[in-house]
Ligand SMILES: *[C@@H]1O[C@H](CO)[C@@H](O)[C@H](O)[C@H]1NC(C)=O
Ligand SMILES: *[C@@H]1O[C@H](CO)[C@@H](O)[C@H](O)[C@H]1NC(C)=O
Ligand SMILES: *[C@@H]1O[C@H](CO)[C@@H](O)[C@H](O)[C@H]1NC(C)=O
């Protein structure tokens with residue numbers, strides 16, 4: 001007989017085991033918390049419309065992350081996407097770094113804290129305009145490795161080792177979705193489909209192995225492979241590009257996903273500044289969803305900065321702004337941010353019908369079409385698109401009239417009211433400006449100390465730490481520095497046939513910059529032109545009878561990061577290296593390529609981690625600061641600019657080199673590299689018609705990059721901040737100064753019956769330069785009144801409503817601005833205000 005108490009115990013035991021059983025069932029179901037069908041990614045069994053944005057953690061700082069992510073959430077994103085950067089984490093084999101801005105676990109947790117998901121693209125080949133595509137150089141140099149990204153067992157072992165370690169780190173912190181974390185998708189390899197054929201049969205075998213290996217890691221969320229039209233199951237094939245509306249995944253069970261929707265483009269040394277219009281980016285995104293897409297990733301959402309030596313090659317600038325919705329400094333890039341926010345919000349309001357509804361398309365002629373999504377609960381959502389590049393359309397749809405401008409898409413979430421059109425921008429345009437250091441009333445010029453880099457060992461003595469009779473690919477030096485010295489000695493006598501009064505040194509160069517010295521004397525330098533990958537250096541030299549010391553300094557600005565077998569592309573001085581003698585019209589050539597060469601990587605004052613080596617303070621001189629001296633160090637102290645606006649360093653006047661603030665590398669600089677391209681579009685860029693990276697460019701004839709981001713967290717309060725520059729080419733530091741980046745003026749727009757907003761973040765509106773309600777012409781900075789405008793004085797209305805406020809919202813209607821008939825032309829309220 002059981003006593004009541006045992007009975008109770010029994011019952012509770014029974015209940016507990018029932019509960020455990022139940023929990024077990026649930027956790028089995030949890031194994032597929034994130035899954036997908038042919039329509040969409042599903043989370044907890046629900047189809048989702050997901051809008052993501054790329055933010056690469058090493059391109060900002062942990063102090064910037066919360067603000068960037070908060071803004072991304074405000075912009076209507078569901079998820080942040082990032083790559084993992086192998087060469088940053090494992091710069092030397094089995095020597096790891098996850099500190100500071102490499103603390104990707106902290107990055108993921110910050111995203112989690114803001115309630116967003118994470119798309120975790122491990123790669124570990126990442127492209128990303130990142131040095132060597134993210135591969136560590138030691139990998140390339142390992143015994144038994146020839147090519148990367150193919151069925152090479154040494155490579156595969158290392159790739160698996162790193163991938164597995166990263167996955168384990170993530171699992172340990174319980175960051176995958178089925179562990180309660182924010183990561184809903186992961187990626188293996190990257191855009192391999194673009195290059196696979198160049199690997200022959202091995203290519204397919206390799207990508208199948210990648211899929212198996214990834215799958216075996218058992219991460220509980222789906223894996224994706226972008227640009228991989230034959231992605232083996234269960235990998236999901238996704239699309240990267242300017243437009244993905246025509247993309248269909250290879251498996252009917254895979255949803256249509258746009259993993260890289262390029263929001264702009266990167267910049268190159270010697271190139272001008274490419275940008276992508278807001279209207280066209282919104283158009284590409286809206287078209288993608290109109291035609292069945294359910295997952296979009298804006299690449300980049302925040303581009304940021306290539307600190308240190310992380311920029312890709314051969315010529316990627318330190319700024320990786322990308323014309324993204326958040327600019328390099330983390331500020332809103334308006335109108336792009338606001339216009340996409342409205343689009344993202346409109347799309348989210350249609351989530352259910354877009355992921356469940358039946359689709360029908362109606363061709364309305366002249367490239368106009370209507371798409372209707374209808375779900376079983378009677379709800380519907382519609383798109384009207386006009387893909388004609390020149391002709392605006394006025395269409396009748398379900399009894400209503402709609403204006404659909406050329407190359408635009410309208411969203412009608414209830415199939416009746418147009419809440420959004422990609423070409424009708426209602427977001428203000430911010431014009432940022434740089435202000436000089438406000439720390440002092442009248443900023444004094446910076447006081448410089450200077451010293452030379454001691455290069456006697458290489459240019460005079462020719463002392464290296466490695467010798468060979470073969471010229472060396474700069475990658476063989478394990479990427480410990482931008483600088484690699486090539487040294488040889490040539491014995492020459494006056495009786496030699498080569499001897500003449502017109503002798504030249506000729507070097508076939510594959511690196512980005514070459515400096516040459518003969519017998520300790522500088523001969524000259526040359527650098528690669530944007531768009532051309534190698535050049536021939538040829539300069540007159542003076543030799544002496546007997547031994548002559550020839551020293552070449554090859555400088556990289558980042559190793560190749562993309563292309564078929566990009567990892568094999570050589571960089572540096574690979575020959576021929578020749579001495580060319582001329583006697584009358586006779587030319588005699590001595591080839592030095594297979595001489596005995598010695599090599600030395602790096603400079604004395606920079607260690608292999610790109611940190612500054614401590615030098616005796618007495619080496620720094622303060623008198624007669626030289627200008628136009630190459631291989632020169634400059635140092636100064638400065639006051640941290642007041643306030644919280646982002647800080648930038650104006651390096652106008654300098655040549656090329658590297659910069660550190662308080663010991664932290666802010667990257668390579670090269671303000672003397674001027675964009676020669678005459679491709680700049682006068683009067684702005686027409687958003688209509690297919691975009692590519694040459695279509696819209698600005699800043700022709702200007703330095704590719706004059707300003708360099710100094711994150712606030714690199715600075716200390718007060719005047720004890722230190723800036724150190726290594727000037728490789730020679731320059732004049734007297735104009736160097738720190739500035740803050742703020743919004744200088746803003747232009748607001750609103751079509752009739754909408755609300756115009758203008759704002760001066762952190763300060764107040766001080767003036768109104770232009771205001772009109774009617775058919776305004778021109779663009780921000782050059783507005784002109786049209787033929788018709790409201791009867792009231794728009795300027796006076798704006799001044800009254802806005803001056804003294806940080807933000808003001810004004811209704812664009814006749815009640816406010818007076819009646820006016822613009823005979824069919826859509827009226828707009830347009831204003832330009834000063835912050
Ligand atoms: C990676 O390789 C090292 C040996 O070089 C080994 O100790 C380590 O366990 C490996 N890591 C993984 C995740 O396989
Ligand atoms: C675009 O519109 C113009 C003018 O109506 C027309 O001539 C042209 O054929 C259209 N193009 C396309 C691709 O529909
Ligand atoms: C969607 O299409 C299917 C197959 O054609 C049909 O059975 C279903 O009734 C449709 N649903 C709606 C809401 O139209």
Ligand SMILES: *[C@@H]1O[C@H](CO)[C@@H](O)[C@H](O)[C@H]1NC(C)=O
Pocket residue numbers: 508509510534574575576
């Ligand atoms: C110069 O270098 C380039 C790139 O490495 C190579 O293609 C070319 O053949 C070289 N020129 C000569 C004359 O060897």
Ligand SMILES: *[C@@H]1O[C@H](CO)[C@@H](O)[C@H](O)[C@H]1NC(C)=O
Pocket residue numbers: 531677678679694695
């Ligand atoms: C200029 O534009 C053309 C085509 O639009 C392109 O082929 C070329 O590469 C561009 N040149 C530069 C320097 O960007």
Ligand SMILES: *[C@@H]1O[C@H](CO)[C@@H](O)[C@H](O)[C@H]1NC(C)=O
Pocket residue numbers: 752753
């Ligand atoms: C704006 O609202 C007014 C008053 O409701 C209306 O008469 C007018 O047609 C509207 N204009 C537009 C473009 O919607």
Ligand SMILES: *[C@H]1O[C@H](CO)[C@@H](O)[C@H](O)[C@H]1NC(C)=O
Pocket residue numbers: 239240241242243244245258259260261262263264276281284
């Ligand atoms: C996304 O947009 C970029 C341009 O911003 C474009 O190059 C890219 O092809 C688009 N992605 C796809 C998958 O089409």
